[in-house]
Amino acid sequence: MIKKIERVSKKLFQEVFEKGRSFNTPLFSIKIDNSKDEISHFSVVVPKSIFKKAHDRNKIRRIFYATIKNNTNFEFLKNKVIIFICKKEIKNSTKEETISILNNFIDKK
DSSP states (O other), X not given: OOOGGGBOOHHHHHHHHHHOEEEEOSSEEEEEEXXXXXXXXXXXEOOTTXXXXXXXXXXXXXXXXXXXXXXXXXXXXXXXXXXXXXXXXXXXXXXXXXHHHHHHHHHHO
C-alpha cells in the first residue's frame, strides 16, 4: 500500500485524464502528468470487468505498488502523477511478467 499523501485525489485524477500524456504496454496503459507539489502521486486502476473479486484486483495493485516502491530508478517518478490502467491481458500474465514490463517502462523513461 502507498501512503495517503501519495495517492491520487479525484480532482487530480480528472486533470491527468484530461491533459496527461499516454503510454501503452501490452498489459496496461499509463497516464502521466507533472505534479504541482514535490510529491509523486500514484494510482492503479483495475476494472471490475477484468477481475470480479476484490482480492484479485487488490493483488494486482499490490504488485504495482511494491514494484514502484522497490525500483532503483525512482528519480524518473519524482514530481509526477502516474495512473496505471490495467488491460484485460493482465489476467493471463504472471507476476514476473507484470513486474518485468513495469520495470522496463520505468527504466526507459
